[in-house]
Amino acid sequence: MIKVDEHPDQVITVRALRKSFSGRRGKTVEAVRGVDIDVLRGEIFGFLGPNGAGKTTTLRMLTTLLPIGSGTAIVAGQDVAREPARVRARIGYVSQIGGADDLDTGRESLLLQGRLYGGDAASVAARTEELIGLLDLGDFANRRVATYSGGQRRRLDVALGLVHSPHVLFLDEPSTGLDPQNRANLWERIEDLRAAGTTIFLTTHYLDEADALCDRVAIIDHGRIVALGSPSELKREVAGQSVMLSLRDGADAITQATALLEPLPIVRELSALDGDLRLYVEDGGEALPALLRLLDEHHIGLHSINLAEPTLDDVFLRYTGRSLRDTGAGEGPEGAER
Amino acid sequence: MTLARDTLLLARRSLIHALRNPVWLFVGVSTPLLYLALFAPLLKHYIAHGNVLDEFLPGILSLMAFASGSGQGFGTIFELRAGVIERFRVTPASRLAILVAPILASMLMMFVFDALLVAVGAAFGFGVHWLGLLVLAVLLGLLMMMWAAFSIAMALLTKEISAFAAVINGLNLPVLLLAGVLLQISVGPEWMRVLAHFNPLYYVVEASRSLAAGSFGSDHVWQAFAVLVPLCALVLAWATRVFRTAVA
Numbered sequence A: 001m002i003k004v005d006e007h008p009d010q011v012i013t014v015r016a017l018r019k020s021f022s023g024r025r026g027k028t029v030e031a032v033r034g035v036d037i038d039v040l041r042g043e044i045f046g047f048l049g050p051n052g053a054g055k056t057t058t059l060r061m062l063t064t065l066l067p068i069g070s071g072t073a074i075v076a077g078q079d080v081a082r083e084p085a086r087v088r089a090r091i092g093y094v095s096q097i098g099g100a101d102d103l104d105t106g107r108e109s110l111l112l113q114g115r116l117y118g119g120d121a122a123s124v125a126a127r128t129e130e131l132i133g134l135l136d137l138g139d140f141a142n143r144r145v146a147t148y149s150g151g152q153r154r155r156l157d158v159a160l161g162l163v164h165s166p167h168v169l170f171l172d173e174p175s176t177g178l179d180p181q182n183r184a185n186l187w188e189r190i191e192d193l194r195a196a197g198t199t200i201f202l203t204t205h206y207l208d209e210a211d212a213l214c215d216r217v218a219i220i221d222h223g224r225i226v227a228l229g230s231p232s233e234l235k236r237e238v239a240g241q242s243v244m245l246s247l248r249d250g251a252d253a254i255t256q257a258t259a260l261l262e263p264l265p266i267v268r269e270l271s272a273l274d275g276d277l278r279l280y281v282e283d284g285g286e287a288l289p290a291l292l293r294l295l296d297e298h299h300i301g302l303h304s305i306n307l308a309e310p311t312l313d314d315v316f317l318r319y320t321g322r323s324l325r326d327t328g329a330g331e332g333p334e335g336a337e338r
Numbered sequence B: 001m002t003l004a005r006d007t008l009l010l011a012r013r014s015l016i017h018a019l020r021n022p023v024w025l026f027v028g029v030s031t032p033l034l035y036l037a038l039f040a041p042l043l044k045h046y047i048a049h050g051n052v053l054d055e056f057l058p059g060i061l062s063l064m065a066f067a068s069g070s071g072q073g074f075g076t077i078f079e080l081r082a083g084v085i086e087r088f089r090v091t092p093a094s095r096l097a098i099l100v101a102p103i104l105a106s107m108l109m110m111f112v113f114d115a116l117l118v119a120v121g122a123a124f125g126f127g128v129h130w131l132g133l134l135v136l137a138v139l140l141g142l143l144m145m146m147w148a149a150f151s152i153a154m155a156l157l158t159k160e161i162s163a164f165a166a167v168i169n170g171l172n173l174p175v176l177l178l179a180g181v182l183l184q185i186s187v188g189p190e191w192m193r194v195l196a197h198f199n200p201l202y203y204v205v206e207a208s209r210s211l212a213a214g215s216f217g218s219d220h221v222w223q224a225f226a227v228l229v230p231l232c233a234l235v236l237a238w239a240t241r242v243f244r245t246a247v248a
Ligand SMILES: Nc1ncnc2c1ncn2[C@@H]1O[C@H](COP(=O)(O)OP(=O)(O)OP(=O)(O)O)[C@@H](O)[C@H]1O
Pocket: A021, A022, A023, A029, A030, A031, A049, A050, A051, A052, A053, A054, A055, A056, A057, A058, A096, A205, B248
């Protein structure tokens, strides 16, 4: 079994974590199927995955909200199943849907939340003002939450998770619904928290967010972690550059082009992706002319061509055989749905 | 003590929410008054002696306690949807406090409406026995707490409004009909009288008439407490358990 004491800097230790839900008509959904996670103190750890991958389910188990199916989870030095109350006192959690109350004002919500964490009236009031400044809630803190815009509400949600200055902070898709400016501001706040020693575990389906913010990323799909490492490590595993070829004439052209390009020594990997061909090449500058010449010789027409450095999406594609974009998640807030 | 502290904090919030909703206050006040105004006159012919309100008003008080208990889960469904329940559950606050605080706030409102109803009833000839009404208040509190905890637990288990409404309304109707709230069960056939003894509301309604008349010695009174106290404790324990585990 795991000995936590061997890793004093280990803040989250998860072994063989599983959870299944019994759905209607006896069908069970295996939401989380054997997840291992180690998060170190002061780290920003990201969970990247498409809708339904099991991100929220994992987070809810780690935050004591959902009984663990099987496996063990140790958070902030405490066993989640055995000492839920101690875990709760040490962690903060911002859920995907938030938790602000329409009938309260933002300030009232913060004051109540602080008191529920055990703070006395004076220190909670001080902390509330501090958070209102930090997350820029001043303009609307005295209004009912029902009147807030999506982004204002999201910032309040984040503030609610921070009232008690937790050692470990869980954020479930924190930047959903934020405009680029507020997103950048939130990222800065998260960096500040890390600098102050807070450990942060966040989920996202924004590749750029995982890339910009996280020290390490676990890619999760269908309840399993399929890849783990720093963003740059993960990208390095996808060698070279990616070329996206969008062909003019549908399925036949794809088959023809695949047969043509796959045997080339400059092409490391090739996959067809509804109407497009994606290939990885060592050196784009060298490969592109050769590819184009070959396609032209065989009269295969092109809509567009795109050469790019690998992104986490390429990592995702490589490990799951699907593109993260195809699963409904986007690259930035434009693709967001709440 | 964290239970008392958390309960107070959360009950205060629920009370403020109730006061911010004037429509709800209006309905709360007008419903029992409508019963008095539009139903009590119909009963006149069925009651041989005494003021009709002596018979009828205690039943309405029991009905209000029951109704305010069963409606509690609707608020829970909304708070579940809004993530508010999770926001509370992730704090170290006492689970029991999260469960009972909104119930206590509703109960306080209920007692205010009850007092209003008694005052109006007294003006129309309802005989007020202070001590009896005080003991009745305890009984009504137990009934409301029991049924509200059940309602909240059902809300947590069904998680969505239509399933919850179906369950709670499906249960309310037989319980109400078999309690003798509007007309006494004793005028009904034998099988009804037997069945009624499995209905907690029946005991409260019977005891409420005795208590309102000031007859503490009546068997109805101790029977009602003997049924309600353990039942309330049992339902609370179960609902707290549901709170701890079944919220998904
Ligand atoms: N309470 C529940 N009952 C039944 N199934 C559930 C429940 N909660 C989650 N699931 C299922 O478990 C799977 C994982 O869900 P989860 O919410 O963890 O995904 P996610 O990675 O957070 O997705 P998203 O990006 O959409 O938030 C999904 O198939 C979901 O339908």
